[in-house]
Amino acid sequence: xxxxxxxxxxxxxxxxxxxxxxxxxxLLEDAVALETFGYEGMxxxxxxxxxxGYCPALLPAAAAALSVTTRLRVGTGMLxxxxxxxxxxxxxxxxxxxxxxxxxxxxxxxxxxxxEFDGKGVPRPDRxxxxxxxxxxxxxxxxxxxxxxxNGSATPAGVAxxxxxxxxxxxxxxxxxxxxxxLAAAHRKGWxxxxxxxxxxxxxxxLRNVWLTEDAAERRAALDWQRASYVLYAGLGWSVAERDSxxxxxxxxxxxxxxxxxxxxxxIGPAPAIIDGLHEVAEAGVDYVIFRVVIEGxxxxxxxxxxxxLADEVLPAMSTVEAKTP
Amino acid sequence: xxIGLQLPTGDVELAARADxxxxxxxxxxxxxAGIDSAVAARLAARTSDIRIVVRVRLGVEHPVTLAEEAAVxxxxxxxxxxxxxxxxxxxxxxxxxDLALLRACWSGRMVRHVGPRWRVPSGVMGSAMPAxxxxxxxxxxxxxxxxxxxxxxxxxxxxxxxxxxxFAAASIAAQVQPAVDDLTGDLDTDxxxxxxxxxxxxxxxxVRVPDDADPEFVHAFVARYLVxxxxxxxxxxxxxxxPPPLPWPRGASAAPTMAPTSSGEDGPHG
Numbered sequence: 042x043x044x045x046x047x048x049x050x051x052x053x054x055x056x057x058x059x060x061x062x063x064x065x066x067x068l069l070e071d072a073v074a075l076e077t078f079g080y081e082g083m084x085x086x087x088x089x090x091x092x093x094g095y096c097p098a099l100l101p102a103a104a105a106a107l108s109v110t111t112r113l114r115v116g117t118g119m120l121x122x123x124x125x126x127x128x129x130x131x132x133x134x135x136x137x138x139x140x141x142x143x144x145x146x147x148x149x150x151x152x153x154x155x156x157e158f159d160g161k162g163v164p165r166p167d168r169x170x171x172x173x174x175x176x177x178x179x180x181x182x183x184x185x186x187x188x189x190x191x192n193g194s195a196t197p198a199g200v201a202x203x204x205x206x207x208x209x210x211x212x213x214x215x216x217x218x219x220x221x222x223x224l225a226a227a228h229r230k231g232w233x234x235x236x237x238x239x240x241x242x243x244x245x246x247x248l249r250n251v252w253l254t255e256d257a258a259e260r261r262a263a264l265d266w267q268r269a270s271y272v273l274y275a276g277l278g279w280s281v282a283e284r285d286s287x288x289x290x291x292x293x294x295x296x297x298x299x300x301x302x303x304x305x306x307x308x309i310g311p312a313p314a315i316i317d318g319l320h321e322v323a324e325a326g327v328d329y330v331i332f333r334v335v336i337e338g339x340x341x342x343x344x345x346x347x348x349x350x351l352a353d354e355v356l357p358a359m360s361t362v363e364a365k366t367p
Numbered sequence: 368x369x370i371g372l373q374l375p376t377g378d379v380e381l382a383a384r385a386d387x388x389x390x391x392x393x394x395x396x397x398x399x400a401g402i403d404s405a406v407a408a409r410l411a412a413r414t415s416d417i418r419i420v421v422r423v424r425l426g427v428e429h430p431v432t433l434a435e436e437a438a439v440x441x442x443x444x445x446x447x448x449x450x451x452x453x454x455x456x457x458x459x460x461x462x463x464x465d466l467a468l469l470r471a472c473w474s475g476r477m478v479r480h481v482g483p484r485w486r487v488p489s490g491v492m493g494s495a496m497p498a499x500x501x502x503x504x505x506x507x508x509x510x511x512x513x514x515x516x517x518x519x520x521x522x523x524x525x526x527x528x529x530x531x532x533x534f535a536a537a538s539i540a541a542q543v544q545p546a547v548d549d550l551t552g553d554l555d556t557d558x559x560x561x562x563x564x565x566x567x568x569x570x571x572x573x574v575r576v577p578d579d580a581d582p583e584f585v586h587a588f589v590a591r592y593l594v595x596x597x598x599x600x601x602x603x604x605x606x607x608x609x610p611p612p613l614p615w616p617r618g619a620s621a622a623p624t625m626a627p628t629s630s631g632e633d634g635p636h637g
Contacts (some may be wrong), residue, residue, distance in 0.1 A: 050608050051442075051504075061504045065442040069412055089435070094504030098436035101408035105443045108379065108409040132400035140409065159496040161429055162489035 042319065042359045043329040046075060047084030047248060048118055050337055051096040056269055057338025061094050067341050070270045072106040074345050076113040078352040082146060084118040084211075084248075086329050087155040088277065090363035093337075100133045115141075118211050118248070118331070119150030120192035120252050122179075122337075123171035131178035135186035143187025147179060148211050150193035154277060176206075188345060191246065195281055200224045201231030207238035210270045214248030214282070214333040215271070215303040218325050220287040223324025226367035234235070245364065246329035249322055250307035253315050260309055266336040267307055271300040312354040319359055326367040368565040370589060373547060373575040377406035379593070384582065386414035388590035392449065392548070394420040394468045394573045395464035401455070404436040411444035419451040420514070420545075420573065425457050425465045431487060433504060434472030437459040437508045451530065454517030462519040464525075472502040473511045529548075531569060539568030551630050552577040553601035554588070558596050565597040572597075 048069065052063040075083050082230065085102055088095035096102055099117040106115045138145040151168045152158065158165045167249035179190055191211045200210045206266035210228050212221055225245045232242055252263040275296035292299040308318030322330055334347055371392030372385045382393045395403040401424030410419050421440060421637060441448040450599045452469065454462035464482045471478045477499035480487040503562050503612045515523060516530040531537040533548040538544055546569035550557045574593075576584050594606050 051439075053504075060446055060507075062442045062507045065439070069443075089503075090500055091503060092501065096439065098432075098439040101404045101439050102443065104405040104408040105412035108412045125432060126428055128401065129400055132398075133402040133405055136398075136402050138403045145485070155492045156488075156500075159488045159490065159492035159499045160431060160489055160502075162486065164491045247465055303581070321479050350467070353480065 042079050042243075042327075042362045042364070043325055044248075044351075044356055044359070045080055045082030045084055045114075045116070045246075045329065045331045046334055047116075047331045048086040048093070048333065049083065049096070049102075049335050050086045050088075051102065052091075052093040052273075052337040054093045054273070054338060056272075059338055062093075063103075064337070068106060070091055071335075071344070072110050072113055072115070074348065076110045078348055079356065080113070080348070080352065081329075082114040082116050082331070084116045084146075084148070086118055087121050087266065088154070089121075089124070090160050093276070094274075100130070100137050103145060104137045104140065107137065107144055110144075110364050112144075114144045114146055116146030116148050116191065116211075118191075118215075120166075121152035122149040122175035123168040124152060124157065124163055124350045125175070127171070127178035130175060131182035134179060134183035134188050136187065138183055138188035139186040140181075141187075143189075145183075145188045145190045146191055147183060148191035149175065149179070150192055153279065155289060160367070173230045195220070195224070197224060197227035200228040201234075203243070204228040204231030204243060205235035205238070206234075207232065207235075207243050209244040209246060209329075211331070212245065212247040213325075214250050214331075215274070215279075215281065215290060215299075215306065217249070217287055217306055218321060220281070220284065221322070221327060222325040222367070223284065223286040225364075229326070235360045244328040245326055246331055247322065247327045248333045249319075250304070250309075251315060251318070251330075251332045251334060251351070252307065252309045253312060253347055253355065255311045262308060263309060266339050267304045268300055270336045271303045273295070274303070275300070283285045311360075312350075315351070315355050316358050319355070320362065323362050324365045326364050328364040368561070369571050370561065370597065371420070371571060371573045371596050372585065373573050373587070374406075374410075377409075377576060378402075379409050380582075381576075381585070382417065383412045384412055384585040386417040388586045389596070390417060390585070390590065391571060392418035392420050392573060394451065394455040395422050397422040397424070397453065404433075404440055407440045407448070408443055411440055411447065413510070414444075414447075416447075418445055418447050418449055420451050421423055422451045422453050422516070423469075424455045425454050425462055425517075430465045430485065431472055431478075431500075434469050434502055434607065436512075437469075438473065438502075438504055441506040441508060441511060442504060444507075447600045448506070448508070449512040449514060451514045451516055452520075454519035454523070455517070457517075457519055457521035459519040463523045463525070466513075466515075466525060467521065470513065473506050475505065477501055512543075514543070516573060531567075534563060534567035537564070537567040537569050540569070541568070543571065544569050545571045545573065547573045547575070549575045550577060550589070550593075552580060552584070552588070557593060561593050561597050586616075
């Protein structure tokens with residue numbers, strides 16, 4: 042099993058105010074810490090026009106984090122591809138990939154907020170066609186420069202299309218494991234149905250809420266910071282549609298229920314409990330776990346402490362564990 | 368007059384040398400694809416004090432996206448960004464509109480722009496959308512410096528500094544008059560050149576070092592001879608021609624600069 046951490050969103054929120062420059066300075070410090078602890082990847086996230094300054098330009102931020110590290114990979118989870126011009130975003134990704142010796146993971150998503158499409162002058166109905174054009178440009182320009190493409194999707198059809206292209210998927214941390222299992226299976230099936238492009242199955246990455254602690258007060262704090270982090274999704278209006286495997290999770294119409302459901306996905310406790318939880322994640326078909334431990338505004342020392350403990354006490358036990366083939 | 372460097376290849380090591388040598392700014396290379404935000408981000412992460420002049424090429428992306436990238440790099444650099452807006456292939460009217468939209472995004476105001484090229488918010492998602500837009504984060508600086516370059520730059524009535532490439536193009540009246548020029552590596556020639564730029568009214572001269580220059584050139588030539596030359600009238604050259612002090616003895620620089628107190632108040636090792 043592979044491990045990274047996320048999502049760096051570079052926000053300054055109403056409940057944890059700070060200077061944005063602090064957020065970007067800590068991004069670079071956190072990149073160095075992740076590399077020192079031995080993680081494979083750091084993942085960033087994008088939105089536009091939001092009051093808290095949620096990072097709107099991931100490739101420059103990734104370029105900076107890559108320039109202060111030598112082994113760490115930096116990924117976009119997700120870069121909202123339809124909102125940029127295909128040729129230019131591909132050239133930008135190619136530059137960042139080449140300058141870092143191929144350490145850029147370009148995760149792409151469609152976007153879902155109408156106000157973002159409106160601000161960029163992109164009709165939302167055009168987003169799939171623009172995504173396709175963007176992916177073609179990335180494949181032609183950024184992949185030869187060393188970038189790796191990932192796809193963000195929460196539907197079986199979407200992840201199957203990624204599988205058919207031989208590309209990895211990155212799944213949301215709010216998804217319950219039942220949905221993760223269904224999506225991992227659909228991704229594998231898409232790859233197989235397309236004639237197994239590339240020869241080896243493309244990876245499934247999943248954000249998971251994880252916190253290692255034996256301390257009751259830290260446990261309460263970590264879960265409450267998770268709650269606070271998902272209040273954001275109510276503001277953004279994010280939702281997961283109802284499926285056979287999973288009830289709907291709608292942060293707009295039922296924020297408290299959706300927030301409680303998302304927090305309930307958290308794997309929290311001492312190291313053996315985390316290891317058990319991660320085995321379940323591997324059994325759902327996940328190759329690469331991205332610890333969703335970055336809760337904007339939380340003390341940096343607490344973040345580094347838990348990342349170091351996870352690296353020391355959990356990752357060695359998981360190093361030979363492989364995802365179950367769906 | 369202050370002196371900075373052009374970075375023809377975006378070389379981070381050269382920028383780090385310029386930063387260490389105290390030059391005022393580095394200028395990103397300028398790429399046809401208009402993707403200098405990536406190199407500017409690397410320069411931001413790998414330097415600490417020097418100003419980063421990022422060339423933002425118009426016409427390659429939606430101005431809102433270009434503005435967002437610049438704001439992010441301004442934060443990555445702790446507020447050290449200068450945006451050099453390059454009008455590239457746009458005519459003066461088109462460039463003026465894109466420039467106005469960029470500056471609206473960096474202002475403290477909500478954005479509402481209606482012009483021949485852009486409408487922000489666009490209205491493509493229907494009438495339920497807000498009539499204004501907040502482009503975030505705002506830059507770290509209260510007023511992001513904007514300079515202009517390119518064929519249409521001189522025809523835009525913005526009051527912003529326009530990069531000079533000839534002495535005649537420099538304005539002695541401008542508060543900020545950036546200029547660009549190439550160095551030859553010949554001390555007398557380059558001394559006369561930078562002095563002439565200062566006399567023409569340039570305030571910030573961004574020089575290109577000769578392609579075959581030694582890595583020490585930034586310290587040993589630009590910072591040692593050219594920066595002092597334009598830093599005061601009648602520079603007493605005896606100071607710059609005096610040999611630099613000896614390298615500090617190996618190991619001595621690792622010694623603590625302040626001896627710990629012996630009072631014991633700072634803990635067991637105090």
